[in-house]
Amino acid sequence: MDTILNRYESGGAGPKYRAVAGAIRSAVEEGALAVGDRLPPVRELAWSLGITPGTVARAYTILTDEGALRAEVGRGTFVADPEARVPALDAKWQRHNTPEETDQVRLLSPRLPDMGQVSMIQDALRRLAERPALNLLNYPSREGFEPARRAVMGWLKGTPLGSLDNEDIVLSHGGQSGISLVMQAVLRGPRPVVLLEELTYVGFRRAAELLRAEVVSVPMDAQGIVPDALEALVRKHGAQLLCTSPEMHNPTGLFTPLERRREIAEVARRTGLQILEDDCYRVGRARELAYRALLPEQSWYVSSISKTITPALRIGFAIAPQGRRADLRRVAEHGFFGLARPLADLTEDILTRGETPEIMTRVRDELERYIRVAVNVLGTHDLVWREDMPFLWLQLPAGWRAGAFCQAAEAQGVQVRSADEFALRDGFAPHAVRIAVNAQVTLASFEAAVWRLRGLLDNPPEQISV
Incomplete structure (x- = not known):
């Protein structure tokens, strides 16, 4: 000292x-x-x-x-x-943009660092201009999108999805669009019921409500959805679809082990329930079988490049269960004729480049640096984190309520997301917040912001000063 x-x-x-x-x-x-x-x-x-x-x-x-x-x-x-x-990074893959030094730090949604993907995308756009002229004159077609679908298959190599053909894949405008496509393909009747985890990605609820569906929450424990409660709710409400994120649950970071997934798949098999698995937040390797491998005729899968390369391009995809590809394709073709052909060509280019896996690794490594800083500062509190997870889930100490904590943090220049935002309107929300990694500010700015959160945690408003 x-x-x-x-x-x-x-x-x-x-x-x-x-x-x-x-x-x-x-x-x-x-x-x-x-x-x-x-x-x-x-x-x-x-x-x-x-x-x-x-x-x-x-x-x-x-x-x-x-x-x-x-x-x-x-x-x-x-x-x-x-x-x-x-x-240091090879000169070819130096950052295109320098992280911002700032005291105002938004930790609401993950923000990726530039680890070479900006230059790669710019080069891909230049190469796009050299594609055949007819690609810019004709309507997009299923046949014309086959190279992009095969590129997605290559990108998903290693993800245990079961038997997969490129025809099972439909390109979407990001993961949220993929969720909406699946719901349109599955839901039937004037007031269908969709089951959501009791804390869940708000995009599930919004997509369901756009389709005039009723949403019902399913109880969870430390391993995810409770199978007995799930079956009771399916039978009570005649639910048609369950939306879940077993690999990396948003917002809690929870992981559902294989045995629990098998139990949930068996409930779906007995009741005819369809399962939509959202895998958009996973940035590392899959740890267990996807529902599509466990329940191949009733499980749909959605992912995107938003958390691994960039969210700016809105490149996502939905994958149909065995025997349902025509239903999924029909929704896309009748709704918007599919992606713009240049965007499909751009998807093919980016996902088939030799440097893409290396850039994704660099992005994960950089996110990990920020995660480690946050854990060093906040680790004495009730914190859920993983090195390959672009956010942290923080249970607040006694004396803090989520809304009040978020307001106090914002007053100090730090924005985090309350657990209330992930609960259904009539659901229960714990006193917790989600802290997303923002790698577009300097590590010093991020660390200073996390220390301001630590100061609030150590001094809850109900604590008596002496």
């Missing part, structure tokens, strides 16, 4: 976090801090220096980005070995 204190100039020119970083950097260069030495915890150093934890956190992040320090989840921050520093 004294090593840093003796070198810190509190009254110097420039931001205080740069003064802290300079003091640590000097200590390392002079040998007062050696490779492997553990730095003081952020809050302890901040108290000793008489500054905020966010200021110290920003200094640590700057030095970590430089390679002078290394952070380890749950252990702390250490002086890095200069010989072990991670090499």
Whole structure:
């Protein structure tokens, strides 16, 4: 501690976090801090220096980005070995956009870093202009979209979806469009019933309500949907469709293990219930069989490139169960004739490029850096996280209500999403918030924002000050 204190100039020119970083950097260069030495915890150093934890956190992040320090989840921050520093990205795949340094940080929805995909998309658009002229004159066709559908199959390689043919795939305008297509293909009658998890992605509810469907919530436990409760609700309401996200549940981060999936699939088999699996938030490898593999004639699958490459292009896809491809295709063709042909060609180009898997890996790795920072700051609280999950789920301590916490956070320049937004209108919502990763701000800005959340968590409004 004294090593840093003796070198810190509190009254110097420039931001205080740069003064802290300079003091640590000097200590390392002079040998007062050696490779492997553990730095003081952020809050302890901040108290000793008489500054905020966010200021110290920003200094640590700057030095970590430089390679002078290394952070380890749950252990702390250490002086890095200069010989072990991670090499910079190849020049060809340098960021096209620099992350923003800001005190106003939106953590409402995941925001991806640019790890080369912007340059790749720009090049793909240039190549698009060289496609045959007739692609820009004629209506899109099922035959013309086959290369794009095959590209999607390649992109999904490794996802356990069961038997799959490119004809089972329909391209959509993002995952939300895919959800709407499936509901239009499945729901029948004047007032169909759709079952949703008691905390769920709000897009399910909105799509169902657009189709004048009634939505009913299904109880959950630590493994996901409760099978007995599901069967009772199917029989009570005559429900036609269940919407679920078993791989990476939005917003809780919950994972449904294989045995529970088998039980849910068996309920659907007995009752004739259709299952829609939304896999849009998964950015790593699938951990278990999809419902389409467990229940091939009743399960639909939706995903997109929004959380792995970019949401800007609105490229998604829906996959029909065995025997239902014509129903799904008919909805798309009768609704909007399918995607614009240039967008389908762009999908093919992006998903078949040799560099795409490497860019996706870089995106995941960068998101993981932000996740680790958040866990280091918030890990003492009731936090659900995974290294391949672009958000965190935080149960609030006693004294905080979700709405009040979100308002207090926004007053400090940080926006997070309340659990209330994921509950049905008459449903129960826990005192919790979802914190999305925003990798379009600097890691220092992100860390400072998370420290402001930590300050609120440590000082709930019902706590009595002494």
